[in-house]
Amino acid sequence: MSADLSDIKKGQRTPTVIRLLVLATFVVILNETIMINAIPRLMVDLHVSDRSAQWVSTAFMLTMAATIPVTGWFLQRVTTRRAYTIAMCVFLLGTAIAAVAPSFAVLLVGRVVQAGGTAVMMPLLMTTLMTVVPEQDRGRVMGNVTLAISVAPAMGPVISGLVLQIGSWRWLFALVLPIAAAVTAFGLRHLEDIGEPQTGAIDWFSVVFAGFGFGSLVYGLSKFGSGNAAVPAVIVAAGVALIAIFVFRQLNLQRSGTPLLDLRILLAPTYTKALVLMAVAFLAMMGSMILLPLYLQNLRGLSPLQTGLLVMPGGLAMGLLGPTVGKVFDRLGGRILVIPGAIGITAALAGFTQISLSIPYWVLIALHVLLMVSLAATFTPVFTLGLGALPPHLYSHGSSMLGTLQQVAAAFGTALVVTIMSSRATTLTGRGENPLNAHLDGMRLAFGVSAALAVVLIVMAVLLPNRDSSPHGHGGGAESPLDAEAADLAAVELVKD
Incomplete structure (x- = not known):
């Protein structure tokens, strides 16, 4: 481990511990959205409505939102290896339950258990990264981490579309199980502990x-x-x-x-702004990711494979841009990325309000690529600037809060767009409108609401600083004397506790 830390301090490469955690996080977070394309299939196989079927995604995100607040406390009191072992074993158990689920209720239980393990991985990755990577290299390393925290959810529908074309939805779990087991075994062979655990009751x-x-x-x-x-x-x-x-x-x-969750992290204005920006961005992303498969399969008649292939360019563009975005951030700061990214997200969602039964597929692909590229330009600076504004002893609480709000926003976005779409469609159908046109109009309205909320992104992007200027980073003085004093008081109180 000492060799790895020496290399990262020289800017030569990413520590092994980060590489291992990124790999494991990618595998577990991939499952957050892997069931989106399977919703139409579940409605038929398990005899549930679209409102019920979407809970295979919402229950996963909601469980993470309810569990992640505990991780700030948990990660300070166990070793890195123990946290990794617990998280991956719980995830494996949930995956096995979901793979053999005889009913929709049991499938939901499996998804909840899966999410319990996943909830630990992202805060573990982010806390470890902020601990071992110096400020001047965080953009580059965080750009690679973007592959796990944002590309994995984006690639979920693509992978599920390919699998569902040739097999049952159960294969989505059966195929993940051996991969996750291999990643777990590999990590336990090479992962080393970072820092010393503390004591304290929950x-x-x-x-x-x-x-x-x-x-x-x-x-x-x-x-x-x-x-x-x-x-x-x-x-x-x-x-x-x-x-x-x-x-x-x-x-x-x-x-x-x-x-359980130290709210003194909200004393850092940069962190709070990043928190709001990230929450709205995930709301927009998850809202679009639940609507597009429903539109393509239910209204345009595409197969799960065709749906996955159509959204694949956006997911690939997001992944390929991650490292580049990180390098640009290290050299030029965050505003040159976040402001255009926020505008791009809003423009893409506004474009989706024009969907019709005859809109060319290349237009849909272009809008989706614009959305994914804009999100890639936004996530790396937001995570890096937000956590970089905190003192080191609050990294675990800061990453837990980010993870919690991320999942609440994603679940909120999923529930919001489905509710708006269903309500609008029901109202129009009751007035005698053709059901197909009614659902299309409902989707347009849902995209319109998402676009309106995305305007908040532009406002927060303008307010976000270009670089970390907190007293805890390497960017210069404190954001203000009051911010520095508040941070110092927080540190004193934490030691006193």
């Missing part, structure tokens, strides 16, 4: 409040448009109340004990 009340709070919020949203709006509204309100209790409890624990 606050189970916080775990319950976080899980039920985020769960109620997204579940309530997904029920809008299915009839009486009063019940979903109550569920959403309950979720918001539980999240508020969770936040209040963390603020108290910061003074009297060990918080």
Whole structure:
């Protein structure tokens, strides 16, 4: 490990520990979206509605959102190898359950267990990266990490489309199982520990409040448009109340004990801006990724394989640009990437509002490539600047918060677009509109709402600094005297806790 760290300090190569964690993270996060193309197949095989079937993706993301807040505490108290072992073994168990699931309920259980393992991997990767990679090389290394945290979800529909063309949806899990097992074995042979674990008890009340709070919020949203709006509204309100209790409890624990999620990370303005930008970007990405397969297969009659091939160029472009984006960030900073990226995301989503039953496929491919390239230009600077604005002892909490909001935003986006699409289609069908045209109009409206939300990206991109200027990085002075003082107080309080 010492040789690896020496190399990265000289800017020569990425440490082995990061390479191994990127490989494992790619495999587990790939499963976040691998079931999207399988939704039409599940509706037939397991006799469920489209609203129910989309929970194979929403349940995965929601479980991660409820679990990731625990990882900030967890990663500070176990070794790197132990965290890796637990995460991958839980993921393998969930994959095996899903592969042999006899019913939709059991399939959801498998997806929930899968997500429990996946939830640890991204914070583990990000925390380790911020610990072992110096600030001047983070853009390059983070560009490679983009392959795992953004390209894997983008490639999920492509891979699932290829598999579903020749086999059952169960093969999506059966094929992943041996690959994940091999990655786990390889990692355990070569992975070394980074840092020393700390001691401290977990606050189970916080775990319950976080899980039920985020769960109620997204579940309530997904029920809008299915009839009486009063019940979903109550569920959403309950979720918001539980999240508020969770936040209040963390603020108290910061003074009297060990918080599950240290909210002092929000004292860093750059981190907070990055948090908002990332959340909206993932909302837009997941919303489009759930709508496109439904449009292509249900309205245009394409097969899962054809659907996967159509979105493949966008996924490949995103992956190939990752390292280049990282190098540009290291040389020129983040604004030259994030501002055009935010504009591109908004333009692509606005373009999708013009879909029709006869729009040329090359237009859809161009819009999807624009969306994926714009997201690639956005993610690397946002993650690097956001975490770089924090002191090192808060890296694990910062990466946990990023992961939590990322999954909540993705689940929110999925539930939002499906709810809007279904509600609009139901309303138009009730007025005597042709069902095909009604669903098409519902999709246009859902893309329009996503495009409107994406305008927030442009605002936050303009406000984001060009480089990390926190007192903890290597970019120069503090963002302001108050920011430096707040960070110093946070460090003193953490040591006192």
